[in-house]
Each structure stands twice: as structure tokens, then as C-alpha cells.
Amino acid sequence: MKIKTYDVLNLPLVPASERLTVNLLADPVTPEPRSIVSVSGSSPSLVRRARPVGQGAHFSFLSTLPLSFPYEFPPEQEGELALGERHQQELERDDGDEAQLTEQQKKEKVEQAHKRRMQEVEQMLQRYEVQPSEAGAGGDGLQGHVPPRRKHQHFPSARLLGVSPAVLRDCLPHLDVGDALEWIKKNNKSAGPSSYSSGPMADAATTTDVSPEVAARKTLSDFVAGRLIGARIVGDASTLEADERAGYGTKYMRLREKIIKGEVVDESTEARTLRRLDELEQKRASGAGGEYAPWSLCYAGHQFGVWAGQLGDGRAFTLMETKNPATGERWEIQLKGAGRTPYSRFADGLATLTSSVREFLCSEAMAALGIPTSRALAVVALPELKVVRERLNVAAITTRMCPSWLRIGSFQIHSSRGEWESSRILGEYVSHDIFGFTDVVKGGAVSSEQAEKRPMWARRMVQEVATRNARTFALWQVYGFMHGVLNTDNIALTGHTIDYGPYAFMDLYDEGQICNHSDGEGRYAYRLQPTMGVFALRELLNAVAPLVGFEIEHDRAPAPGELLRASDSQIDEWRELCSDDFSESLEALFTSTLLEHWKQAYCARLGLATVRADDKTALIDPLSDVLGDLDFSSTLRSLVRFPALLKARGASTDDEDRLIKIVDAFFAGDRDAGVEVWYDATVLPEYAREPKEKQARAWLLSYARRLLAEARDGDEVAREMKTRNPRFVLRNWVTNEVADRLEKHNDTDALALVLEMATHPFRDWGLPRDGKSPDEVAEEARLCSLGRPLTGNLPSCSS
Template sequence: MVLTNTVAAVRTSSSTYRTRAITNRLSIASHSLHTSVLRAHTNMRVRRYDILNLPLVPASERLTVNLLADPVTPEPRSIVSVPDSSPSLVRRSRPVGHGSHFSFLSTLPLSFPYDFPPEQEGEDSLGDRHQKELEQDDTDDSQLTAEQKKLKIEQAHKKRMQEVEHMLQRYEVQASEAATSAAADGSASSTGLTGHVPPRRRHQHFPSARLLGVSPAALRDCLPHLDVGDAFQWIQSQTMSAGPSSYSSGPMADAASSDTVAPDVAARKTLSDFVSGRLIGARIKASPQELDNDDNAGYGTKYMRLREKVIKGEQKEEPPADRTLRRLDELERKRAAADATDYAPWSLCYAGHQFGVWAGQLGDGRAFTLMETKNPETSQRWEIQLKGAGRTPYSRFADGLATLSSSVREYLCSEAMAALGIPTSRALAVVALPELQVARERLNVAAITTRLCESWLRIGSFQIHSSRSEWESVRILGEYVSHDLFGFNDVVKGGDVGDDTHRPVWVQRMVEEVAKRNAKTIGLWQVYGFMHGVMNTDNIALTGHTIDYGPYAFMDLYDEGQICNHSDGEGRYAYRLQPTMGVFAIRELLNAVAPLVGFELEHKRAPAPGELLAASEAQIDEWRELCDDEYSKELEAVFTSTLLEQWKQAYRARLGLTKEEGDDKTALIDPLSGVLSDLDFSTTLRRLCQLPALLKARGVSADDEEKLKDVVAAFVAGDPNTGLEPWYDASILPEYIRSQKETQARTWLSTYARRLLQEGRDGDQVTAEMKSKNPRFVLRNWVTNEVAKRLEDFNETEVLAKVLEMATQPFEDWGLPREGKSKEEVEEEARWCSLGRPLTGNLPSCSS
């Protein structure tokens, strides 16, 4: 199925940076917005907490209580630094097996490969010391035998690795502080987390943070119980500032702060430290002595000891089936003691198809989920996650960091999509780390986005376990998703192996729910001209939210074949193919759970713990084939019909139509795509909002063909006498197609106008409704790039605040004179609403 609506930029609109005077004028409105939001936030009846003390979701609903942990990090206390721990284990790229769904770990935003700075000024860094030792060894080895050289190299390597581990340990939560700080803070020990700033994170060389933006809309919609302190006022006061005072947290801000800190300042600094990856939030209920003697404490302590015994022959390798049964039992015991379970950040393990090719294990290469909380007003669940805060076991060859440009783009687009009514992850904040450089096509300033979603699980979360035949892990994940995320309350989570509990079916319901949610989301993408750019299966959320904003774009000039990703040379994720790629993703989800669907079809119930483990490969294949025969076409039909209905419904809303007609697609919406071709998609539809009011003002009726013809002609050409703009900007079209376009436009407008008049609704009311569905401001690529550059060059945080305000209120009449706005501000708003520079020459890549 090919749907309509794509826009590609073809026109260059030059825009120079405005002066400080214009920025100051813009700051007046932005400061007013922040003040009003803060006042409303402060006066709310909801009790507010700093970010560490946000109440966690009930213990039984926590992801880390319901899913299997990485054996290297089996418990939250695994992130605590103990003498024998090996923190580098979770910083290296490695396969994460044993059916694991996630790894506990802490953030660490440092350049990679690591070159730890000197303890004191004038000393060499660890890397420089190692290099000098190697050079010295080369001159001293001339008299050694080959065997002696080999032994010396091995000893030197071991010594250097020990030094690296010792240095990394000082960046992790210290055992001496893990429990004592929690005991000192009663609120943290009871409702939230304890904040840890390990010794090396206090060092002057650790990157300090500059808080660039906090989203008022995300606070309002997702976390009304979060206390951000004086963040809005502080950000506004620091626009276009540099030097130590412009840092909101980190060693530089620590040095500039006084001993006495006001509560609102403390809340802002805690927020900034937490979202910049410096502050580690955890709950570890153990004494330092207990942690030192606990094999589960410290990165990889228990795992390394077990592996050493196996390698030495002191212990046999555990058979896979026995290991799975043991882990199932451990999971049940963890669930039973959920209320007493510790808490720590984690990253997810998943796989995926990238550009249609199976890529194997991928996982959260630069994302860390910090906590799960609920909106106290709506009970909606939100996972708070950092993107760009350092390496994880899933980073592969990458550094785990993110650029300022990509972070600002995700921050703005997450909020813009929410304002358009498209299911999406949200963005709470964005921080820059000016001293930390990120190497991409050029050296970039590092930044971190704090993003929110109901869940970050994705189709690839099932694929990783299916590809490894870890069917019990598939079952465990599916039960959690069905019960806790989708609210299928009859689904039974877990239980002992061999129990005879009645288990209602859930697999088909879950897959259909994923299909419907993503179909609705992609349908809205098509209606609003959004292109994701990387619809790999690891980027498709189970909950249907738009996630993982990278080389996305909103279309400029309409082109169904538009590609927004420089890395997508073959156009796999072109605009017109997004529905098809959605079908591909849902097929792959079904493939990943097919044996479980077949089991349900055969047994009329869901599988119990251990049943899939006991099944033979032949039996698994039979269940998979049963699913293919009976279910795959039905699922695809559910997806495509849901998408089509959402697409038609949303288009009718944009066109101001309330009645559904059988030929909406063929008679009205599809022909509109032909009219929009080569035109500015968003601006043309926004101007269309004026037609219903014009029809009313001119007294046109459905059967008055001559008057209708005259009004349509005036609408296309514009009317200077009444201030009516032409429907579209003909100057962007090649001259040889302008006449054809005008004829095409008049024909479609006549059909559309008759349909409007037949509904008999008040024209002014229809125009108002259409303006609430057709944005005046669209977050175009050139806008996000300009904002990022102005932040990088001049720290113009007020520009970011202003564009965020426009993105979160896209239907307002931006760029029109209004009381309280200066001429310069109106001109700047109008510029940001213009077509601007072409999208085709401004495509980001996957590496962003």
C-alpha cells in the first residue's frame, strides 16, 4: 500500500544569525513562558520531589524485577566498586548471553578509548605513562630471550590492565558510601534513590555540564511531581554566557558554588548532575563489609571467579538447560522479595534487522535507564533514560556519546511530535558537556538528552532471544509486556516450573497490540509528513511510541520518494515505504514469537515456565509452522487496515471533515497528493484552513457552480484587496509546470469545497478546527541545525527555548503581529516558519 504525503526541500532560503539584540527580545517572551510554567508547577497540589527522590513504580512492576539480568551484573549492587571488581567488563563490547534481557551499569560520559587524566597538575595521564613504559621496554629488551620477552610482555599487560581497572573503580559507586549515604537521607531510603558522585567524578578533569533546556511540556504531561528548582530562571540568565558561571553542575560548578545552597538551587544542581551522567542514582541496602564479601557486588566479580574455575578445570561448565532452570528459579525468588530489592540503572539487550539485514546483538549502546516512575495525576508509567552518557556492553566499536546537534534534534523533535498528537517518547532536558569532544565527521561538543517513554523495549528485544533459541526468555519478556505494559490483567507472570496454574493466551493479543499501536503511529507519520529515517526493527517500540530520533526529518516540498537519511542510499526508508517497513517489522516480531503462537493455537492456553525449554527442536519448528499457516496473513491485515483507517481519519481532521465517505481515499486524499507534489507541504495545508471561512464570507452554496468557481480561483491566486495570500507559492515551481499545477489545484479545490459545503457546518468553526490540526510551525532540519550551532558557538539558550515553545505550540499563528511582540521577534518567528534551506542538501546520517 502506498500512502500519500511526502515533502522534500528544493529551495534554499538563506538565513543569517540574528544579533544579540534580537535574541534579547526573544528572551522576553521565553522568560515569560518559563515564569508562568514555573509558577503553575510550583502551585500544583501534587507533591514535588527532586529527581533522585521521585517515587518508583511498585516493586512488582519494575522491569529489573521481572526480567533476567546479565550474569556479569546479576544484581544492582554489581555496580558497586569492590577490590576485585572489573568495571571494564561492562565498558567492553561483548556478547551478553544466558537469556539476559538487560545489564545493570552506571553512566560514564568520557572519551573512548579512555585516557585517564593525571591525579595532579604536571603529572602524566595513565595512557602517557603506559606509552613511556612501552618505549622504555623497547630499549631494555635487547638482551632478553624470546621467552623472557614474552613473559615480560604478559606481565606488563596484566599490570596495565590492573591499573586501568583500579582507575575505573574510582569512577564507580564506592562500597564505603553505598549504604551510609542512603541511611543519612531518610527520604531517599524510603521512596527514591541515593545519589553517588564517586571520587574521580569530583576531579577537575571530569566533564562539567551546562544545562541548556528543560521542557515545560514534558514536565506538565509526564512528570508534574518533579522539582526542577530554579532551572528555568538559571537557563534564561545564562544565555550567551561563558566561563565557570555558565555551568550548572560538575566540578566547575562545584568550585564556584558556596557552602550554603538554597533548596531551589540544590534541586537544579541535582537535576543537572543526574541528567549529565555524573551523579549515579541507586539504592543499595548493604553495609560496606557485606558488599566487600558479596560475590554479586562489583562488576563481574562472581562471573570472573566462576569463569576462572571453569578454565582451570575446578568446576564444570553448567549445562544450558540447568542454567536456564536455575535462572528461572532465581527470577521467582527475586519477584517474591521485590519490595526489598535494590535498584540501579540499566541498559537493554536486543538485536535487530538494520536496513533489512540481520545484525545480531545490538542493545543500548549509549542509553541508560535511570528509573521508572508514574505521573501521579494519570498513573502513566515513565522510564527516565539518558542518551549519550557513555559506553555499555552493547556499544560495539562506538564511544557511547552523542553530539550536541543530535541531542538538540531529539530534544526538540520529541516534544514537537507530542504536540502534533503523534505517539512518541518525550524529552525532559538536554545538557552540553563542552569539555568533552565527540569525533564524528568532525569534532563535536558532547551532549546528553534525558528522554522519557512508557517503555524502551522494542521488537528487537524479542528477536535477540528468538535468534538464540532462548524461548523461556521470550516467554518471560512477553508476559511482562502483556501484563505490565499492555494491562492484560489475566496474564500470569512467571511461576514455578511444573505448576498447573491456568494460563490464558496472551501471545497473539500482544502481537496484535504491537501491530495496532505501531500502525496508528506510522499512519500519523504519513499524515504529518514525518520521516523516521532508520526504521530498523531495533528502533520500533513495542508500545507504538516513536523512538530513537536520529536522521529524521519533516518534509519540506512534497515528494513521496523523499529520503531523509544520508546513510540510506537505496531508499529503503523513504517516506512512501514507511508503511511497508512497518509491515516488515511486525512480520519479524511474529517470526520471533512464532513458536509461542503455535503453542497457543495447539493448546488453547499460554506456555508455563519450563515447557518451552523441554520442547524439542522439532516441536518448536512444528509450532512455528502452525503459526505461519494460520496467523501471519491475519496479522498483516490487522496492521494495514488499522494504519489505513488512522490515516484517513487524521487526514479528514486536517481537512475539516467530520463525515466518513467510502471514497475518501480515492476521491479526495490521494488526488491531494498530486496537488501537493513539489509544494511546501505544511504551509500549503495551513493556508487551506482559510477556505471554509472564505466560502462562508462569500456566501457560496454547494449548487452554485459559478460562485464556487470564482471563489476557488481567488483562493488559488490570492486577493491583495482582502489580504488573502495565494494558496501556494508558485515561485518555487519550475515555470513550465505552473499552469498545469494551477489547473490541478482548482479541480481538487472544487471537489473539496463541495464536500465541505455538503456537510453544512459553519465555515468559521471549520477554519478554527483545521487550524488546530494543521501546524503553522514545523520543525524543519535547517531550524534544528541553526539552533544547535548557535548553542555551540554562543550558548544561545533562549533560541532553544523559543524554538521549543513554537514546537510545543505548533498551531499558533506564529510570525503575525501581536501585542507584546516586537517587529524583530515577529520577523524571526516568520523566518522559522518558512521553507528555508533545502532538505535534500541537508541530510544527517545514522552516525549522528
């Protein structure tokens, strides 16, 4: 069946009842999608200023804005001064005019000048935001807004570097990307205006005759580059100007000013929470799907085991929620590196080209290996925008997707603040809409009467998080993947691998390997990843313990307002009840599930159709000893040849001498018969080679007996093993080389080749075949080699 396709702005959104922004509490500074509209008196800088986001909020509405920070506003006309230069000149002139002023007059003058300059900054920023005159009458899709200042030649133009065909196939078959893939290939290694896919430079080079394919590509590129704001704002300019919820923080700021001046008495915590609950119910009841705007999530977390408080999406913007029309799977489309948010703290909200390319490639490599992961649709470079890290870098943005970006830290932020109603709201939404617990009741009116029996969700939700993450962590260990920063704010509730930073795939096998230069103590070493999973689950349980304890005591879930009425001592009692009743069983669930999936996946890599109780101690642990200091992936890939060799040479458990000879031939190679040696011993120091050989021969003999016991056809087993043991592994030196070639030469062909290899990792890359030249085959073989070992190539958290 042919699926109807749409450009990115018109992708069908999920029903209003399932949207995150309809079901969760918004930042009081940005209470509605229309809060991003630039009305008179609004303060766009407010939402991007690092600040605590309170009142139990789960997210903030805001627009993307990929600019360097602190913001610099270049002149609009030739010969004019930039805003910052003009302010500097004013300061210098003021210094010379103050000789005759009193100290009080100087103070007042400074305050007035500061206020005037801040107003000028706000007025400039307003021109980067959605204009009231651009609002529409609603509709099914989003409206694309390119505000006036974003059309200026100094706004960063985008260069589309890569689009993942696998994402279009697996996740977004209904997305029309126009001629994006062809355009990228055509512009490989090009420079100048024609090499830009969107933005002011591309606008200047575009003819008036634009085909639908070109239009779809340009819309996609502007959207994923953070220039085009996709939103649905209902109303005309005059209506929005009069609406106190339009504009960044307009109503909230006026109210706060009155409270500070003593003109208005601030609400109590209880009154404010009840008001917010009522507003949320009104929004749900009205099916508030008419308006839509991007948002960033509020969450907290433990970083390297230390409580860090509020963190949040410091450079991530979720643009929309859509579903795969073929599978019904939900996807939240998000940009990483598109500017500051309230959660950016001291950072610029941007991302480097290297880190963006690494996430783009690894997301797709992990999916191809069958490991639950966020996906990556596209990556764009912003060559004129520079990012300061360890060096000056080119800026880039990754378009990434996940069924949900909520993480363990999403509960921790509300637990740390005692916002139990926010925890309840979040838990009901996750349980019902993300995990599909359809019996769970979302929301409802606050009542002082006896609560009805609501289906429990807290224990089920935590168990679901444990089960999903246990499977993911198991597959990480089986495929040698190291996340690098397993902070609680980087662990998804859904069990998907998210937030790719200083990750790495194992090369020379070392259970103590770390892949993050910032992890000096080895907290997130390869062998400790399952332990870190247990730590994260404990923190999740700590964050929702009172809700679990409530369920244990009442045999039902809490109703709206019920947790608000509970005393601190009652909350503590429920927390203790949870601790006594549930924590040990949750950890047991995680570890047993992880071990089960780990054994199954490892046995699959070894071509075994069954899993025995003693496989860990008898087969897998001894293999880990053999693998020590060898190239993990290529050594396992070479085992693919072993079952076929056993078959070809008539191996049987009854003929021990023949079995030993076959093992000898496989280990040392048989040139006359075309049998290659098992592994490359030259990576080992000479003193270690002989002990390793004894280990390896003994293990191969045990493995041969285990294979023969299943009495399966050796050729069939070899074919199965080829689909479980990748020939290509995305090593750090490969991703860094690709990024370097993109930065220096705009070599998009290099990115496309590595992406193809990453999304088809089990193919026989580097072997002669039809349609491939010797040079192409040699390049594939090089990319599959060990290359530069990981120990000399560790990225940091800031990568």
C-alpha cells in the same frame, strides 16, 4: 489538587512488582544492582567492553560514565603524567632493557607488564564507580553517588541548555527542577565557570549557602549529565566486599576462570535456564525492591533489512521508572549519550550536541502534534568532552522518557538464540505490566506436572503491537514525518516514536523523499514507511511464532519450563502452525488500522467531520498529486482560510458559477478583499506552474463541494482546522541552526524559542500581536519559512 513535588533522586518509583529489573533476567556479569559497586577485585571495564550478553539476559545493570573512548586518565596532581603517558614511557624504557633477555623471558615480561597495566586501568576505573563506603540502608528514593574521580577537575562539567515545560506538565508534574528554567535564561550566551550548571567547574564556583531551588537544579543537572549515579545499594562496606554479587562481574569472572581451567564443570543449558528461572521467582517473591540501579537493554535487529545480531542500548541508560501521579501513566527516564555499555560495539557511547538537540526538540514537537512519541525532559552540553564523527563535535546528553523502551528487537535477540523461556518471560511482562492485560500470569514455579490453564497472551500482544504502531505510522504519513532508520531495533512495542536520528519533516512534498544520507537505496523513503511497518511486524511474529503456535495448539499460554522441555522439531511445528493460522490476519489488521487512522487524521486536517469510504481515492490521493513539489505544511495550513471564504461569499452547491469564482479567488488571491494566494508557486519550475494550477483548481472545486455537503459553519471549521494544521514545523535547517548557535555562543534563548514554537505549533506564529516587537515577529516568521530545502540538508545514521 496540588501535587507534591520531589527532586529527581526522590521521585517515587513504580511498585517493585512492576519493575523491569524485577521481572526480567539480568546479565550474569551484573546480576544485581550492587554489581555496580566498586569492590576490590571488580572489573568496571568488563561491563563496558563490547561482548555477547548471554544466558537469556534481557538487560545489564551499569552506571553512566560520559568519557571519551578509548579512556584517557588525566593526572590528578599538577606535574604528574597521565596514566597513558606513564604506560608509554614504560614501554619505551622496556624496549631498551630487553637486549639481554631470552625470547621466553621477553614473552613473560610483556605478559606481566600487560597484566600490571590492565590492573592499573581497572583500579583507575574503580574510582569512577560507586564506592562501598557510600552504600546506605535503603529508603524510598535513590541515593546520589558522585565517586571520587568524578569530582576531579578533568571530569566533564555540564551546561544545562533546556528543560521542557511541556514534559513537566504532561509527564512529571511531581518533579522539582528548582530554578533550572530561570537559571538557563539568566545564563544565555554566558561563558566561563558561571555558565556551568553542575560538575567540577560548577562545584568550584558555588558558595556554601545553597538554597533548595539551587540544590534541586544542581542535582537535576548532575543526574542528567551522567555524573551523579542514582542508585539504592543496601549494606555496609564490609558486607559488600564479601558479597560475590557486588562489583562488576566478580563472581561470574571467578566461575568462568575455574571452568576454563577445568576446575569446575560448566552447567548444561537446561540446568542453567532452570536455575535462572528459580532465581527470578525468588526475586519476585521477595519483592526485591530494596536495591535499584541504572540499566541498559539487550536486543537485536534487522538494520536496513539485514540481520545484525546483538545490538542493545549502546549509549542509553535507563535511570528509573516512575508514574505521573495525576494520570497513572508510567515513564522510564533514560539518558542517551552517557557512555559505553556492553552493547556499544566499536562506538564511544557518546552523542553530539546537534543530534541531542534534534532529539530534544523533535520529541516535543511530535507530542504537540498528537503523535505517540517518547518525550524529552532535558538536554545538557559537556563542552570539554569532544565527540569524533564527521568532524569534532561537542558532546551532549538527552534525557528522554517512554512508557517502555522495549522494542521488536527485544524479542528477536532471544528468538535468534533459541531462548524461548526468555521470550516467554518478556512477553508475560510486556502483556501484563506494559499493555495492562491483567489476566496474564507472570512466572510461577517450574513443574513437570500437567500445566494449569494460563490465559493466552502471545497473539493479543502481537496484535496490540500492530494496532498501536499502525496508528503511529498513519500519523507520520499525515504530518509528513520521516523517521529515517526504521530498523526493527528502532520500533517500540508500545507504538511510540523512538530513537530520533536522521529524521525530518517533509518540506517540498515528494513521496519518494528520503531523509537519511546513509539510506542510498531509499529503503526508508516516506512512501515506504508503512511497508517497513509490515516488515517489522513480520519479524516480530517470526520471533514469537513458536509461542503463538503453542497457544493455537493448547488453547493456553505456556507455563514456566514448558518451552525448555520442547524439542527443536516441536518448536518448528508450532512455528509453522502460527505461520499458517495467523500471519495474514496480522498484516491485514495492521494495514486496515493504518488506513482507518490515516483517513481520519487527513480528513481532520481538511476540516471534515465525517469520513467517507471513497475519501482516499476521491479527495486525499488527488490532494497528494497537487501537493507534489509544494511546501507540504504551509500549503495545508493555508487551506484553513478556505471554509471561512466559502461562508463569507455565500457558496452553495446549487450555484456552480459562484463556487468557481470563490475557488478562483482563493487560488489566485484577491488583493482588494485581503485574500492571499493559496500557495507559493515560485518553488516550482516555470514549466510546471500551469499544469499544477489546473490540478489545484480542479481539486479545490471537489473539496469545496465536500465541505458544503457537511453543511457546517465555515468559521467553526476554520477554527478546527487551525488545531490540526501546524503553522510551525520543525525543519532540519532550524534544528541545525539552533545547535550551531548553542555550540558557538551558548544561545539558549534560541533553543527556548524553537522549543516553545514546537510545543505550540498551531499558534499564529509570525503575525503581529500584543507583547511582541517587530523583530520578534519577523524571527518567528523566518522560523516558519521553507528555508533551506531538505534535499540539501540530509543527516546520516551517525548524526
